[in-house]
Amino acid sequence: DFMGALDEVHAAFGSSEEELDACITNGIIHFSPEIDRILEEGRLRVEQVKKSERTPLVSVLLHGPPGAGKTALAATIAMQSEFPFIKLISPETMVGMGELQKVNAINRVFQDSYKSPLSVIVMDDIERLLDYTPIGSRFSNVVLQAIAVLLKKQPPKGKRLLVLSTTTRRHVLEEMDLLDSFSSQLYVENLRKLEEVNTVVKRLELFKMDGERHTAMATLAKSGLEGQLTIGIKKLLMTIEKARQSEDPITGFVSDMNNL
Amino acid sequence: DFMGALDEVHAAFGSSEEELDACITNGIIHFSPEIDRILEEGRLRVEQVKKSERTPLVSVLLHGPPGAGKTALAATIAMQSEFPFIKLISPETMVGMGELQKVNAINRVFQDSYKSPLSVIVMDDIERLLDYTPIGSRFSNVVLQAIAVLLKKQPPKGKRLLVLSTTTRRHVLEEMDLLDSFSSQLYVENLRKLEEVNTVVKRLELFKMDGERHTAMATLAKSGLEGQLTIGIKKLLMTIEKARQSEDPITGFVSDMNNL
Amino acid sequence: DFMGALDEVHAAFGSSEEELDACITNGIIHFSPEIDRILEEGRLRVEQVKKSERTPLVSVLLHGPPGAGKTALAATIAMQSEFPFIKLISPETMVGMGELQKVNAINRVFQDSYKSPLSVIVMDDIERLLDYTPIGSRFSNVVLQAIAVLLKKQPPKGKRLLVLSTTTRRHVLEEMDLLDSFSSQLYVENLRKLEEVNTVVKRLELFKMDGERHTAMATLAKSGLEGQLTIGIKKLLMTIEKARQSEDPITGFVSDMNNL
Amino acid sequence: DFMGALDEVHAAFGSSEEELDACITNGIIHFSPEIDRILEEGRLRVEQVKKSERTPLVSVLLHGPPGAGKTALAATIAMQSEFPFIKLISPETMVGMGELQKVNAINRVFQDSYKSPLSVIVMDDIERLLDYTPIGSRFSNVVLQAIAVLLKKQPPKGKRLLVLSTTTRRHVLEEMDLLDSFSSQLYVENLRKLEEVNTVVKRLELFKMDGERHTAMATLAKSGLEGQLTIGIKKLLMTIEKARQSEDPITGFVSDMNNL
Amino acid sequence: DFMGALDEVHAAFGSSEEELDACITNGIIHFSPEIDRILEEGRLRVEQVKKSERTPLVSVLLHGPPGAGKTALAATIAMQSEFPFIKLISPETMVGMGELQKVNAINRVFQDSYKSPLSVIVMDDIERLLDYTPIGSRFSNVVLQAIAVLLKKQPPKGKRLLVLSTTTRRHVLEEMDLLDSFSSQLYVENLRKLEEVNTVVKRLELFKMDGERHTAMATLAKSGLEGQLTIGIKKLLMTIEKARQSEDPITGFVSDMNNL
Amino acid sequence: DFMGALDEVHAAFGSSEEELDACITNGIIHFSPEIDRILEEGRLRVEQVKKSERTPLVSVLLHGPPGAGKTALAATIAMQSEFPFIKLISPETMVGMGELQKVNAINRVFQDSYKSPLSVIVMDDIERLLDYTPIGSRFSNVVLQAIAVLLKKQPPKGKRLLVLSTTTRRHVLEEMDLLDSFSSQLYVENLRKLEEVNTVVKRLELFKMDGERHTAMATLAKSGLEGQLTIGIKKLLMTIEKARQSEDPITGFVSDMNNL
Ligand SMILES: Nc1ncnc2c1ncn2[C@@H]1O[C@H](COP(=O)(O)OP(=O)(O)OP(=O)(O)O)[C@@H](O)[C@H]1O
Ligand SMILES: Nc1ncnc2c1ncn2[C@@H]1O[C@H](COP(=O)(O)OP(=O)(O)OP(=O)(O)O)[C@@H](O)[C@H]1O
Ligand SMILES: Nc1ncnc2c1ncn2[C@@H]1O[C@H](COP(=O)(O)OP(=O)(O)OP(=O)(O)O)[C@@H](O)[C@H]1O
Ligand SMILES: Nc1ncnc2c1ncn2[C@@H]1O[C@H](COP(=O)(O)OP(=O)(O)OP(=O)(O)O)[C@@H](O)[C@H]1O
Ligand SMILES: Nc1ncnc2c1ncn2[C@@H]1O[C@H](COP(=O)(O)OP(=O)(O)OP(=O)(O)O)[C@@H](O)[C@H]1O
Ligand SMILES: Nc1ncnc2c1ncn2[C@@H]1O[C@H](COP(=O)(O)OP(=O)(O)OP(=O)(O)O)[C@@H](O)[C@H]1O
Ligand SMILES: [Mg+2]
Ligand SMILES: [Mg+2]
Ligand SMILES: [Mg+2]
Ligand SMILES: [Mg+2]
Ligand SMILES: [Mg+2]
Ligand SMILES: [Mg+2]
Incomplete structure (x- = not known):
């Protein structure tokens, strides 16, 4: 039975659930309809891998600016699949490794996934896995070639695999001819509206009273931020937490938001 | 006798038939006369290698856009030769290998082929064997030199060899002076006509009723796709299978085809 | 209890207090309000790391011209945190090490820090850690990638980390995409006003009598130095000490200040 | 005596006669006076090495387009020298070797040659020995330097050596300063006249009847091929053999010749 | 006591006095006031290191054209310091060493110096230590980084260090960001006046009689050398010694001086 | 005594006399006064090294076009010195050696020379020792640095050394900053006058009768060769020897001279 298979796979290869959980420490705040659309797209891909016999391999690239929430969203989709094999490939566990x-x-990780009937692999920060640096466009061609091949390699008969990858460098992957290897792409945006910021601030309870929040948001509106705002959820979180420690959170928050 | 020789060669070097089979999971759909022309050209090359004493080595390069069906066609020609030695050289088995x-x-693989009276080698994705990347035009010169020499090296007396190679990067191979080494080239095209798409959709039974298919194709025609369409059979398969999972396959398919 | 934890951490990983002390041999002279602002900003970051649950990792980059006092200021902030784990990462201990x-x-150092509830790491002279040289923009990509990953890697649950890094090459770090990895940046300036120089000269008692100092400073003012002066505290110290050895300190000092 | 010396040299170092023979599988067809001129020049060099005391080392470079017959001609000259030491240096035996x-x-091979009173070395495909690739002008400088030195190194007293080398990349060797190292150069041309093609077709008996051949050649003449034709003997052989397998050899041959 | 310390240091680390002596084989000829200025500056640096508590590390770069006498002057300053630890770092002892x-x-050498209360290190020909070559601006970045760090590294408490370095490539060191690491720079000039040449010729007694010398110098003056003369002391020495061997030293010397 | 020292040095380090002899197989033909001037300059350098105490190290670079006779002349000067230590450094003995x-x-070789009171080192073909290739200006920087240092390194007290080096690439050595390291340079020219050619032809007795030679030279004169002739002695030797083997030496020689 499926649950038995799941247990077996777990026993044999372990799971990355704890690590993936740590990617979502601050939860998912639904500050815009985009967030729901991305999660729904993810859910549909999960279903497709489960059901179609002709596409045993589907791969999705989540791309967007630094700190937009790419990793947290990929981790969320992966966790919700409830596939028996869920693994995270992250540069954080590879510090100091050679090519x-x-x-x-x-x-x-890919070879292990081929032994589970249904697998998700989250391949995080692909440009970091490649040791990419813009100065001189250096990167590990050895790792690139391996990833290019693995993204095209069909799992063995009867096995299915979903690959969720993240990057801030979609353009570089394009230059590397790596985009063709993905079945589809999802764009994860920065926050661009004060209303979205308001949702997050409210949710995180930066201010003890709603009035304070209104004052802060009004000040931001007056300073003409709307229309030129662009901030990742990660940086917004940092800004809010910094403001929280200051003696005058309203001034602190407004000033930092104006100095992004 | 020949069958005995075949068995001996099999016994000594194994065969790639299973792997080659896996390259044709979704079969060969005859969506255009080109498909038949390519297979016929392949058959003729097989005959030439069998019969001419003066050309014991013939090599063919199948080139074309990503997902056009190059590997499936090369695999099909190789399987149909029924030569005693049929082998696949694929980057998929070489992940992480050094030069x-x-x-x-x-x-x-080439040395082994020299021991069989008749051999086919499918050398898949030649740019990936070369670890080629467009950024800085990096590639393994060591592998390139080996392939260049092997493509010119006559088999020993009495042995015959057909090499079928695939690539999406004909232009790069030209810059590398590798094209001269092939006896001939075959171009594998994308689908470019709605009628060809219709054939594939029909064959894969995306819609339960012909009416639905007609509606879908008519909508695509109306949106002016004919004339600017270009899609590989591999991507078309992915699009069809995705549409199949959606609640409204017509809309799903039409929308994805319009957003290629 | 905290003091016990502190002792344990000390016992297990040692501390860099002596080394950090050596970075401040000539103390911190408060020659301008900027110095106080930087130290206060540092203090606030220390508080933030201590208190906010949502930001267990904060990183600050101190950048500015050579000899502006970056290392001494970072060391001072680190020492004043009184965190149980305080460590210096310096190129001086890595001469001749491979990548x-x-x-x-x-x-x-980072792994060790993850075992202390509260840690400060001073990562000094980041461009030297990277073996950066402007000729041909050479540097160790291996070290760069490691630092990029470590600056983004959250400490394990319940652990907090403050990273203070210094550089004279902010622009290069920007080209390397490394700036995004820092929570914030602090600019450490050169001395630009004669009044600031005067403060330092007075404090270091270069002249035995105030009159001598006034003469010297007046001469400098007359030679039009104000407005075009820019000197790091480190070079100013060297200039003062050189003048101190000369037979005519006023002339020596004025002449050297005019020949910067 | 000489025959004894010859036997001794053979016994000690073996000979490449079989390999050289394999370079001339399809014989030498005298389709143009140039072929005879080249063979005569070769014969004269052989004599010069045999007789002059002042030039114990003579080296000749055969250069020309791919498939023009360079290797077959060099092999023929070498075999006809009947020197006791005849060796082939070929990239085909060096696949996968390091520099x-x-x-x-x-x-x-050179050291061994120094032990024979008279030696010929055929150094085939010199650009392949150098692992040369036009992309980025990569090549093995280590091999280049060795060849440059060996081409200038006098054999020891009383020993004589003729070096015959081939290349399609005379211009590259010039850039490498390697041309100065050769005593002389011989240009091996493509076929450029229909009459030359006719000679080859006749000799290889592609058509059973002379009338067929005349028809084919007349058709080629009519299509204006004369004057713009350029084909290597190797490609012509491949074209003839392919046509031979087709059901309508005339059409097949004419069509392929028009599509070069 | 100091003499005891000196002996101990000598015993433990040896000394480079003999090697430094060999750098001054032809002595120091005081052909211009510049020579005295340089030696006096050197003496003052020695004093500064001895006395100031705030500057335990002072480094001086002697730069100038090839053969200007840089090494001899640095060696002289070092020897006159009479510090217990005097060491020469020279590329001559490092031929064939890896990075x-x-x-x-x-x-x-630096580590050893940290054990002596007072040390001088002469780091000769810094561009040669770096394996610098102008073609492609190649050099050992590994050595560069080590030197950059060592030039900034304070000796341990209570220890003092003077570094005297020489180079003909000040501009390259500037491009390498290495100049900031030196406390000061001293320019060593070529001889540019006939009077300076006269001093050297007289001192070396090239001519047996003053009249001869006057004749030679007058001839040089007449040929318009004054104003365009520039010659290093090293080359002048070679020219004088060559003239000394010739049958007509006046003509020989004048002619060589005119053909520089 | 000197002869004893000479024997000892020989016994300890061997000598390159045989090898140097092999560099002059065809003797030195005095076809122009330049040849005598070069040999006389060499003799004077030998004397200078023997006598001057101030210049224990003298180095001479013989440069000129390929085959001009550089190596033969350097070998001749070295042999005539009759110094106890005479050694040849030649790329021919270093084929396949790593850097x-x-x-x-x-x-x-240099270290050994330091043990002999008087030494000559012939360092032949310096660009080949450096593995220099014009494509991409590649060369061994490791060897370059070693040579640069050794050319400046004084022999120990009481030892004297003359270095004679040859190159066809003076300009490259200049770019490498290597020219400053030589005490002086000697230019070895090609033959440029028919009279010089005549001297060589006569000396080598290409023609049995003077009349034949006069005819040949007159024909060359008539074809306007004088004024545009430039040929190295090495190539002239090869041309003469080739003509000698031909049935009509006059025509053969004249034709080859006109086709240089
Ligand atoms: N709607 C959201 N989408 C994504 N993350 C969210 C959302 N709401 C809150 N978060 C929190 O924001 C943080 C997003 O950080 P995350 O590491 O996923 O960003 P990222 O785009 O991967 O950053 P980087 O470019 O540095 O890799 C997480 O802590 C997550 O819990
Ligand atoms: N007429 C056809 N020609 C080729 N493949 C076909 C055809 N009809 C159906 N297919 C199926 O389409 C797929 C073609 O994929 P294939 O891997 O051969 O493409 P490709 O051009 O090699 O792709 P890539 O550029 O990624 O290597 C296979 O699954 C094959 O079974
Ligand atoms: N206000 C001040 N700020 C910083 N340093 C000061 C100050 N006052 C005095 N100092 C002294 O000045 C010196 C500053 O040197 P420091 O090494 O910190 O400079 P730096 O900017 O790190 O130099 P570098 O660019 O070479 O790394 C120290 O000796 C320190 O004790
Ligand atoms: N006149 C001829 N000259 C040379 N080869 C001939 C001639 N006539 C027939 N041949 C045949 O043509 C073929 C020439 O091939 P060969 O390998 O010598 O060409 P190549 O110029 O060396 O090719 P490549 O550039 O690929 O090295 C041989 O099979 C040879 O037997
Ligand atoms: N005033 C002087 N200054 C320096 N050297 C002098 C002086 N007078 C005589 N000499 C002699 O001149 C020679 C100078 O050579 P030195 O090696 O110091 O020059 P350098 O500038 O270091 O050369 P390079 O650029 O090749 O390293 C020594 O032999 C030294 O004894
Ligand atoms: N006047 C002469 N000068 C030099 N060599 C001469 C002279 N007369 C005859 N020869 C002969 O000419 C040949 C010169 O060859 P050598 O190898 O010295 O030339 P090279 O300039 O070193 O050549 P390369 O540039 O290839 O190194 C020798 O065989 C030598 O015996
Ligand atoms: Mg991320
Ligand atoms: Mg394929
Ligand atoms: Mg610092
Ligand atoms: Mg060939
Ligand atoms: Mg020097
Ligand atoms: Mg030579």
Whole structure:
């Protein structure tokens, strides 16, 4: 039975649930309809992998600016699939690894996934896995080639695999001919409206009273922020928490938002 | 006798038939006369290798856009030759190999082929074997040199060899002076006509009723797709399967085809 | 209790207090209000790390011209945090190390910090850790990637970390996409006013009598230095000490200040 | 005596006669006076090495387009010398060798030659020995330097050596300063006249009747091929053999010749 | 006591006095007031290191054209310091060393110096230590980084260090950001006046009689050398010694001086 | 005594006399006064090294076009010195050596020379020692640095050294900053006058009768060769020897001279 299979797969290869959980420490705040659309798209891909016999391999690239919430969203989709094999490939566990060690680590996760009837792999921060740096466009071609091949390699008969990958460097992946390897792409945006900021501030209870929040948001509106605002949820969180520690949170928050 | 030789060769070097089979999971759909022309050209090359004493080595390059069906067609020609030695050289089995390991793996297949009276080698995705990346035009010169030499090296007396290779990067191989090494080239095209798409959709039974299919195709025609359409069979398959999972397959399919 | 935890952490990982002390041999002279602003900003970051649950990782980049006092200020902020884990990552201890050894050394400090409830890491002279040289923009990409990942890696649950880094090459770090990884930046300026110089000269008692100092400063003012002066505290210290050894300190000092 | 010396040299170092023979599988067809001129020039060099005391080392570079017959001609000259030491240095035996292995293999042949009173070395496809690729002008400088030195190194007293080398990349060797190292150069041309093609077609008996051949050649003449034709003997052989397998050899041959 | 300390330091680390002596084989000829100024500056630096508590590390760069006498002057200053630890770091002892060996050798001298209360290190020909070559601006970044760090690293408490370095490539060091690391710079000039040449010729007694010398110098003056003369003391020495061997020293010397 | 010292040095380090002899197989033909001037300059350098105490190290660079006779002239000067230590450093003995092996081989010769009271080192074909190639200006910086240092390194007290080096690439050495390291340079020219050619032809007795030679030279004169002739002695030798083998030496020689 499925639950048995799930347990077996878990026993054999472990799971990344705890690590993926840690990617969503501050939860998912539904500050815009986009968030729901992305999660729904993810859910549909999960279903497609489960059901179609002709597409045993589907891969999705979540791309967008730094701190937009890409990793948290990919982790959320992966966790909600409830597939028996859920694994995170992250540069954080590969500090100091050589190129071949990295390739082996990545390859092992894919090989393990081929043993589970249904698998999700979250491949986080793909440009960091590639050791990419814009100065001189340096990167590990060895890792790139491995990822390019693995993203095209069909799982063995009867196995299915969903790959969710994140990047801030969609354009670089395009130059590397890597985009063709993905079945589809999802754009994760920054917050661009004061109303979205308001939702987050409210939810995180930065101010003890609604009046304070209204004052803060009104001040921001007056300073003409609307229309030129662009901030990732991650930076917004940092800004709110910094303001929280200051003696005058309204001034602190407004000033920092104006100095982004 | 020939069947005995075939068995011996099989016994000694194994065969790639299962792997090649897996390259054709979704079969060959004859959506255009081009498909038949390519398969016929392949059959003729097979005959030439069998019969001419003066050309014991013939090599064919199948090139075309990503997902056009190059690998499936090369695999089909190879399987239909019924030569005793049929082998696939694929980057998928070489993830994480160093340059020299790759050269050794490729070289070994050629050396083994020299022991069979008649051999086919499918050398898939040649740019990936070369670890080619467009950024800075990086690639493994070691592998390139080995392939260049092997494509020119006559098999020993009395042995014959057909090499079928695939690539999406014909232009790069030209810059590398590798094109001269092939006896001939075959271009594998994308689908460009709605009628071809119709054939595939019908064959895969995306819609339960012909009326639905007609509606979908008519809508695509109306949106002016004819004339600017270009889609590989691989992507078309993915699009059809995605539409199949959606609640409204007509809308889903039409919308995705319009957003290629 | 906290003091017990502190002792344990000390016992397990040692501390860099002596090394950090050596970075402030000539103390902190409050020659301008900027110095106080920087130290206050540092203090606030320390508080933030201590208190906010949502931001367990805060990182600050102190940047400015050579010899402006960056290292001394970072060391001062770190020492004043009184966190149980205070460590210095400095190129001075890594002379002759290979790339991987450096990564391991840096990584180890971060890993150790993850075991203390509250940690400060001073990562000094980041461009030197990267072996950066402007000729051909050479640097260790291996070290860069490690630092980029470590600056984004959340400490495990319940642990908090403040990273203070220094550089004279903010622009290069920007080209390397490393600036996004810092929570905030602090600019450490050169001395630009004669009054600031006067404060330092007085404090260091270069002249035995105030009259001498007034003469010296007046001469400098007359030679039009105000407005075009820019000197780091480190170079000013060297100039003062050199003048102190000369037979005519006033002439020596004035002449050197005019020949910067 | 000489025959004894010849046997001794053979016994000690083996010979490449079989390999060289394999370079001339399809014989030498005298389709143009140039072929005879080249073979005569070769014969004269052989004599010069045999007789002049002042020039114990003579080296000749055969260059020309791909498939023009360079290797077959060099092999023929070498075989006709009847020197006791005749060796082939070919990239085909060096697949997968590292730079130093290649240098050692090449060097060993030269060292061995120094032990025979009269030696010929055929150094085939010099750009492939150098692992040359036009993209980024990559090549093995280690092998280049070794060849440059060996081409200038006098054999020991009383020993004589003729080096015959081939290349399609004379211009590259010039850029490498390697041309100065050769005593002389011989240009091997493509076929450029229909009459030359006729000679080859006749000799290979593509058509059973002379009338067929005349028809084919007349058709080619009518289509204006004369004057713009340029084809290597190797490609012409492949074209003839392909036509031979087709049901209508005349049409097949004419069509392929028009589509070069 | 100091003499005891000196002996101990000598015993433990040896000294470079003999090597430094060999840098001054032809002595120091005081052909211009500049020579005295440089030696006096050197003496003052020595005093500064001895006395100021705030500047335990002082570094001086002697730069100028090839053969101007940089090494001899640095060696002279070092020898006159009479510090207990006097060491020469010279590329001459590092022929064939790898980058890491060099770094270790250089680092060891600095580490040793940290054990003496007062030390001088002469770091000769810094561009050669860096394996610098103008073609492609190649150099050992590993050695550069080590030197950059060591030039900034304070000796431990109570220890003092003077570093005297020489180079003909000040501009390159500037591009490498290495100049900021030196406390000060001293320019060592070529000889540019005939009177200076006269002083050297007289001192070296090239001519047996003053009249001869006057004749030679007058001839040089007449040929318009004054104003366009520029020659390093090293080359002048070579020219004088060559003239000394010739049968007609006046003509020989004048002719060589005119053909510089 | 000197002869004893000479024998000892020979016994300890061997000598390159045989190898140097092999560089002059075809003797020195005095076809122009330049040849005598070069040999006389060489003799004077030998004397200078023997006598001047102030210049224990003298180095001369012989440069000129390929085949001009540089190596033969350097070998001749070295042999005529009759110094106890005479050694040849030649790329011919270093085929296949790595960079460090080369440096060690070169360094060992210099170290050995430091043990002889008087030494000559012939360092042949310096660009080949450096593995120099014009494509991409590649060369071994490791060997370059070693040579640069060794050319400046004074022999120990009481030892004297003359270095004679040859190159066809003076301009490249200049770009490498290597020219400053030589005490002086000697230019070895091609033959440029028919009279010089005549001297060589006569000396080598290409023609049995003077009349034949006069005819040949007159024909060359008539074809306007004078004024545009430029040929190295090495190539002239090859041309003469080739003509000698032909049935009609006059025509053969004249034709080859006109087709240079
Ligand atoms: N709607 C949301 N979408 C994504 N993350 C959210 C959302 N609401 C709150 N968060 C929180 O915001 C943070 C997003 O950080 P995350 O690491 O996912 O960003 P990122 O785009 O991957 O950043 P980076 O570019 O640095 O990799 C997480 O802590 C997450 O819990
Ligand atoms: N006429 C056809 N030609 C080729 N493939 C077809 C055809 N009809 C159906 N297919 C199916 O389409 C798919 C073609 O994929 P294939 O891997 O061969 O494409 P490709 O051009 O090699 O892709 P890539 O550029 O990614 O290597 C296979 O699953 C194959 O079964
Ligand atoms: N207000 C001040 N701020 C910083 N340093 C000060 C101040 N007053 C005095 N100092 C002294 O000045 C010196 C500053 O040197 P420091 O090494 O910190 O400069 P830096 O900017 O890090 O230099 P570098 O660019 O070379 O790394 C220290 O010796 C310190 O004790
Ligand atoms: N006149 C001829 N000259 C040379 N080869 C001939 C001639 N006539 C027939 N041949 C045949 O043509 C073929 C020439 O191929 P060969 O390998 O020598 O060409 P190549 O110029 O060396 O090719 P590549 O540029 O690929 O190295 C051989 O099979 C040879 O037997
Ligand atoms: N006033 C002087 N200054 C320096 N050297 C002098 C002076 N007078 C005589 N000499 C002699 O001149 C020579 C100077 O050579 P030195 O090696 O110091 O020059 P350098 O500038 O270091 O050369 P390079 O650029 O090649 O390193 C020494 O032999 C030294 O004894
Ligand atoms: N006057 C002469 N000068 C030099 N060599 C001469 C002279 N006369 C005859 N020869 C002969 O000419 C040949 C010169 O060859 P050599 O190898 O010295 O030239 P090279 O300039 O070193 O050549 P390369 O540039 O290839 O190194 C030798 O065989 C030598 O015996
Ligand atoms: Mg992320
Ligand atoms: Mg394919
Ligand atoms: Mg600092
Ligand atoms: Mg060939
Ligand atoms: Mg010097
Ligand atoms: Mg030579």
